[in-house]
Amino acid sequence: MPESPRPATTHTRRTVLKSTAVAAAGATPAPAPAPAVAAAAAPTTAGDVAEVMEITLSVNGRKHAVTVEPRVTLLDALRERLALTGTKKGCDRGECGACTVLVDGERIKSCLTLAVMRQGSAITTVEGLADGDRLHPVQEAFIRRDAFQCGGCTSGQIMSAVACIREGHTGSDEEIRQWMSGNICRCACYQNIVAAVADAAREVRR
Amino acid sequence: MRSFGYASARDSADAVRLADRTPGAAFIAGGTDLLNLMKDGVQHHRHLVDVNKLDLARVTESASGLRIGGLARMRQVAEHHAVRARFPVLAEALLASASPQVRNMATIGGNLLQRTRCGYFRDIGSACNKRVPGSGCSALQGWNRGHAVLGGSESCIATHPSDLAVALTALDASVHVLGPGGTRRIPVGEFYRLPGDTPQIETSLRPAELITAVEVPRHPTATRSRYLKLRDRATFEFAVVSVAAALDLRGHFVRDIRLAFGGIGTKPWRSAEAEAELRGKNLTVERVEQAGRVLVRGAVPRQDNEFKVELVQRALAELVLGLGGLR
Numbered sequence A: 001m002p003e004s005p006r007p008a009t010t011h012t013r014r015t016v017l018k019s020t021a022v023a024a025a026g027a028t029p030a031p032a033p034a035p036a037v038a039a040a041a042a043p044t045t046a047g048d049v050a051e052v053m054e055i056t057l058s059v060n061g062r063k064h065a066v067t068v069e070p071r072v073t074l075l076d077a078l079r080e081r082l083a084l085t086g087t088k089k090g091c092d093r094g095e096c097g098a099c100t101v102l103v104d105g106e107r108i109k110s111c112l113t114l115a116v117m118r119q120g121s122a123i124t125t126v127e128g129l130a131d132g133d134r135l136h137p138v139q140e141a142f143i144r145r146d147a148f149q150c151g152g153c154t155s156g157q158i159m160s161a162v163a164c165i166r167e168g169h170t171g172s173d174e175e176i177r178q179w180m181s182g183n184i185c186r187c188a189c190y191q192n193i194v195a196a197v198a199d200a201a202r203e204v205r206r
Numbered sequence B: 001m002r003s004f005g006y007a008s009a010r011d012s013a014d015a016v017r018l019a020d021r022t023p024g025a026a027f028i029a030g031g032t033d034l035l036n037l038m039k040d041g042v043q044h045h046r047h048l049v050d051v052n053k054l055d056l057a058r059v060t061e062s063a064s065g066l067r068i069g070g071l072a073r074m075r076q077v078a079e080h081h082a083v084r085a086r087f088p089v090l091a092e093a094l095l096a097s098a099s100p101q102v103r104n105m106a107t108i109g110g111n112l113l114q115r116t117r118c119g120y121f122r123d124i125g126s127a128c129n130k131r132v133p134g135s136g137c138s139a140l141q142g143w144n145r146g147h148a149v150l151g152g153s154e155s156c157i158a159t160h161p162s163d164l165a166v167a168l169t170a171l172d173a174s175v176h177v178l179g180p181g182g183t184r185r186i187p188v189g190e191f192y193r194l195p196g197d198t199p200q201i202e203t204s205l206r207p208a209e210l211i212t213a214v215e216v217p218r219h220p221t222a223t224r225s226r227y228l229k230l231r232d233r234a235t236f237e238f239a240v241v242s243v244a245a246a247l248d249l250r251g252h253f254v255r256d257i258r259l260a261f262g263g264i265g266t267k268p269w270r271s272a273e274a275e276a277e278l279r280g281k282n283l284t285v286e287r288v289e290q291a292g293r294v295l296v297r298g299a300v301p302r303q304d305n306e307f308k309v310e311l312v313q314r315a316l317a318e319l320v321l322g323l324g325g326l327r
């Protein structure tokens, strides 16, 4: 479970997350959203050791000012501060791939990196794939091929597939299985996932 | 995760200075092992020094060999043309490691310093001498299928999990470090230590020392080198047993050979004795089998891992005979 500090109120988890996210995700530098971050101090030199930091994350083409403790992972920052809950938390240990996002075009596991380490990077989450109302070809292919059941792994699978196609590792079903192996599906939709990735790869290259 | 301070270092000297003067500091590179250990409470650091901005990510080839920056990513090294063409065992070991996402994040320095996958080590509810010196070793009488049969002690029998380290051990690589006392070059064979009665000390790295590069010497065996990794599923899994072999052959005559093993030793395991059975002779099935027997001569199998003694010999035969065109 995330251990980032939250205001001690009687709110439900959802409302707390929502209000924190709204306060912290404004386009202008956010007002300190919670008592825990009132003492915010951005480090001025590498020598300063910060307890709380004001950082800017660039997500899906938009800049967000957020105040985070260094221990907040990129995954928790996306979900709990920016309310971008499309990126899922499965294992929180790098083993399942549910949290896969693109950073500067490359797929990574957002549970294994700190938000403060990703200042200045261009982050793409599943929310950033569609072009207005037009879904990304990989999203279309997952729907067409029925490549999910519960959907828990799906946004991670899709992000990984986008990168896998871009890397050129879709030459055969075997190759797709190998290069999609960082994404586990508890519902075991692997056959349909492989078919969706192969479909999308053909389409993207057309 | 317990809270910690964070600073991003500007350059190598800055990183070493920060780590040296901040009590309880650790470097963070990819974060792919460190953050797991910190989430699980296995390690706690009061400060993390981020080394990702350091200019140490280059891979260069020269007449003397390959120089891999300490901050180069696993994927970058695996895809490098010189690595693939002239040091294939490195590319194979890297591609057989972790997942595409992890390989995009993880660095060469961090890979060498990743910690054991012994489940008791990573579970703070279990006794473990490596995590809490003197608390005992749960694996000796526990579930030890993944553990070492060579190099263990009554204190610890955990294996080192890095595939890359096995390949580098076969290639006689060395680790370059920068520390408060200046630079050092440590042959990989002296980098890892046997557990003895201090399993918490895994390498010869000193406090605040930064891995700046790994150097792999050019050698006639390096171009004909391969990595065989046996694991419990087809991919995305640590090795049960692995073999790195580098061979300089003329016809069937073995001019030189280097052999290193993963999954069987408490550190990446080089076997000079097994190599000696094969060097300067014609390669035959019998000689390879003899080399395998010599390799496991001192093995001390435990309750659940006896199968490794046989498995590693078969893996060795499979790989070396394949390299020699005899299979």
Ligand SMILES: Cc1cc2nc3c(=O)[nH]c(=O)nc-3n(C[C@H](O)[C@H](O)[C@H](O)COP(=O)(O)OP(=O)(O)OC[C@H]3O[C@@H](n4cnc5c(N)ncnc54)[C@H](O)[C@@H]3O)c2cc1C
Pocket (backbone or CB within 6 Å): A093, A094, A095, B026, B027, B028, B029, B030, B031, B032, B033, B034, B035, B051, B070, B071, B096, B097, B098, B099, B102, B105, B106, B107, B108, B109, B110, B111, B112, B113, B114, B161, B162, B163, B164, B209, B210, B211, B212, B236, B237, B238, B239
């Ligand atoms: C799901 C999963 C599967 C995996 N499977 C495999 C596998 O099959 N084979 C395999 O070999 N590995 C595997 N790994 C391990 C992975 O390769 C390592 O976690 C990774 O290489 C560590 O590199 P990093 O840059 O992320 O290190 P970090 O996690 O940042 O650091 C690890 C340690 O190294 C120290 N450190 C980092 N860089 C330096 C430096 N330059 N100088 C000095 N100290 C430094 C840190 O202080 C820390 O103690 C797997 C990992 C995961 C999460």
Ligand code: SF4
Pocket (backbone or CB within 6 Å): B116, B118, B119, B120, B121, B127, B128, B129, B130, B131, B136, B137, B138, B139, B140, B147, B155, B156, B157, B158, B199
């Ligand atoms: S084998 Fe080593 S790491 Fe595992 S429980 Fe024993 S002491 Fe700890």
Ligand code: FES
Pocket (backbone or CB within 6 Å): A088, A089, A090, A091, A092, A093, A094, A095, A096, A097, A098, A099, A100, A109, A110, A111, A112
């Ligand atoms: S939540 Fe990140 S890999 Fe499972």
Ligand code: FES
Pocket (backbone or CB within 6 Å): A147, A148, A149, A150, A151, A152, A153, A154, A184, A185, A186, A187, A188, A189
């Ligand atoms: S669809 Fe349920 S885990 Fe993949």
